Amino acid sequence: xxxxxxxxxxxxxxxxxxxxxxxxxxxxxxxxxxxxxxxxxxxxxxxxxxxxxxxxxxxxxxxxxxxxxxxxxxxxxxxxxxxxxxxxxxxxxxxxxxxxxxxxxxxxxxxx
Amino acid sequence: xxxxxxxxxxxxxxxxxxxxxxxxxxxxxxxxxxxxxxxxxxxxxxxxxxxxxxxxxxxxxxxxxxxxxxxxxxxxxxxxxxxxxxxxxxxxxxxxxxxxxxxxxxxxxxxxxxxxx
Numbered sequence: 001x002x003x004x005x006x007x008x009x010x011x012x013x014x015x016x017x018x019x020x021x022x023x024x025x026x027x028x029x030x031x032x033x034x035x036x037x038x039x040x041x042x043x044x045x046x047x048x049x050x051x052x053x054x055x056x057x058x059x060x061x062x063x064x065x066x067x068x069x070x071x072x073x074x075x076x077x078x079x080x081x082x083x084x085x086x087x088x089x090x091x092x093x094x095x096x097x098x099x100x101x102x103x104x105x106x107x108x109x110x111x112x
Numbered sequence: 113x114x115x116x117x118x119x120x121x122x123x124x125x126x127x128x129x130x131x132x133x134x135x136x137x138x139x140x141x142x143x144x145x146x147x148x149x150x151x152x153x154x155x156x157x158x159x160x161x162x163x164x165x166x167x168x169x170x171x172x173x174x175x176x177x178x179x180x181x182x183x184x185x186x187x188x189x190x191x192x193x194x195x196x197x198x199x200x201x202x203x204x205x206x207x208x209x210x211x212x213x214x215x216x217x218x219x220x221x222x223x224x225x226x227x228x229x
Contacts, residue, residue, distance in 0.1 A: 042205065042222035088155060092218075097209065099146045100218050102156045
């Protein structure tokens with residue numbers, strides 16, 4: 001089953017622009033994570049935000065979490081061609097030991 | 113630390129044969145391992161959860177007799193796709209979790225590309 005919906009499904013921007021991806025989920029969570037996946041490759045963990053946090057930064061990444069709306073956003077600032085990839089949000093439920101449930105993902109294309 | 117490996121990284125097999133994929137936690141003990149499947153241009157779908165020494169729990173719609181999961185040790189889980197068919201062609205990704213304070217951390221393997229001809 002899938003927990004989250006991301007939008008947009010696809011996003012094309014120019015280098016230097018900011019990219020914003022949104023994720024919505026359905027049930028209460030312990031934390032929400034964002035992953036990147038280059039075409040045909042494995043997952044790269046980007047950032048984890050806990051349910052009691054509202055915003056988190058890591059380098060050019062900014063993640064927000066609104067538990068009242070059950071939504072999160074990932075902002076990539078000053079994008080680069082190397083940021084071209086698929087981005088997934090994944091939610092961890094409150095029950096420890098359960099699997100991460102992934103959203104449908106956003107495919108980001110950054111052209112130079 | 114917290115490295116998960118998968119073997120093989122890609123495999124091609126003929127329809128009707130069985131294929132085994134290994135998932136290993138290299139530097140930690142994984143009490144729980146998860147298997148995901150990802151079709152082209154789609155997201156990861158959870159197939160099953162396996163706990164060391166017990167039977168795997170399968171998600172709805174996943175055939176347990178077709179996708180055999182064995183988690184015989186704290187560092188190894190295997191997924192065997194039995195009587196594979198072309199529609200089983202997919203990217204299979206495992207992940208592992210410890211039982212300690214970092215139980216929210218889930219570490220992913222690099223994936224196995226299965227092509228059934």
